[in-house]
Amino acid sequence: MIHTQTAILHADHIHHTFTAANGQPIPALEDVSLALVPGTFTALIGPSGCGKSTLLRILAGLVKPISGQVQFGGLALDRPQRQISLIFQKDNLMPWRTVFENIELPLQLAGVAKTEKEQRVAHLLYVTGLLGFENQYPAELSGGMAQRVAIARGLINEPDVLLMDEPFGALDALTREQMGQELLRIWATTQATVLMVTHSISEAVFLADRVLVMSPRPGHIIREVHIPFARPRGIELLTDTTFTQLAAQIRAAIH
Ligand SMILES: Nc1ncnc2c1ncn2[C@@H]1O[C@H](COP(=O)(O)OP(=O)(O)OP(=O)(O)O)[C@@H](O)[C@H]1O
Ligand SMILES: [Mg+2]
Numbered sequence: 001m002i003h004t005q006t007a008i009l010h011a012d013h014i015h016h017t018f019t020a021a022n023g024q025p026i027p028a029l030e031d032v033s034l035a036l037v038p039g040t041f042t043a044l045i046g047p048s049g050c051g052k053s054t055l056l057r058i059l060a061g062l063v064k065p066i067s068g069q070v071q072f073g074g075l076a077l078d079r080p081q082r083q084i085s086l087i088f089q090k091d092n093l094m095p096w097r098t099v100f101e102n103i104e105l106p107l108q109l110a111g112v113a114k115t116e117k118e119q120r121v122a123h124l125l126y127v128t129g130l131l132g133f134e135n136q137y138p139a140e141l142s143g144g145m146a147q148r149v150a151i152a153r154g155l156i157n158e159p160d161v162l163l164m165d166e167p168f169g170a171l172d173a174l175t176r177e178q179m180g181q182e183l184l185r186i187w188a189t190t191q192a193t194v195l196m197v198t199h200s201i202s203e204a205v206f207l208a209d210r211v212l213v214m215s216p217r218p219g220h221i222i223r224e225v226h227i228p229f230a231r232p233r234g235i236e237l238l239t240d241t242t243f244t245q246l247a248a249q250i251r252a253a254i255h
Contacts, residue, residue, distance in 0.1 A: 130148055210226055
């Protein structure tokens with residue numbers, strides 16, 4: 001168990017319940033505690049509807065839990081913070097802004113100068129394979145491209161904490177692998193603290209230092225698996241025996 005003192009972001013005993021349109025309570029999260037140590041990469045995996053997106057919204061300061069507390073940098077988190085970036089499960093782009101304008105938004109809000117903005121957007125357009133599409137509008141993009149725009153927007157501010165909700169869900173297998181590698185490269189240079197929701201067990205094991213497994217709704221964390229592989233990690237890891245064993249352990253925990 002990680003001592004919460006060393007964590008940049010931690011949640012203590014979070015409970016959250018929604019109310020359905022007919023008034024029925026929908027318990028979504030039950031006693032979830034987790035601590036993110038600076039510079040680490042955590043993957044979160046669990047069945048559909050178990051509360052993963054809800055947990056990310058709470059950790060981003062967008063939703064206040066029914067009970068329990070979230071602390072960021074030692075202070076209670078009660079609103080979104082510029083240093084915490086959330087990449088939503090749905091791309092959530094602004095339809096009236098071009099790709100360029102969507103990606104630059106966090107820099108615009110932070111008042112960053114024009115030339116620096118242009119340089120940083122150009123770099124991320126390159127990284128996400130979107131060069132040449134900067135003047136298109138979201139409606140003119142494929143699902144995977146829109147998702148890559150959202151990833152670029154989430155990274156542009158170089159956040160301390162990057163919360164990602166199935167960021168690669170709409171990508172084909174090859175692009176997904178490339179984006180995963182790219183993410184590790186960016187992560188190694190920015191030293192951000194990452195929490196990423198994924199449905200892919202092998203993606204979780206490949207990318208993360210630790211994988212948290214959630215139970216079906218109401219979600220709570222039922223398993224924490226430490227991933228011991230050194231970095232940088234190459235694609236040959238996917239056939240390593242320990243890799244396969246860890247993936248099997250996680251699969252067993254989910255079912
Ligand atoms: N705004 C809302 N109002 C009512 N119920 C909600 C709301 N948001 C989520 N829920 C319910 O809370 C539960 C958890 O939802 P959540 O989106 O967090 O799951 P998830 O783990 O992200 O699922 P998935 O893997 O399918 O994205 C679900 O039962 C869902 O119906
Ligand atoms: Mg979700």
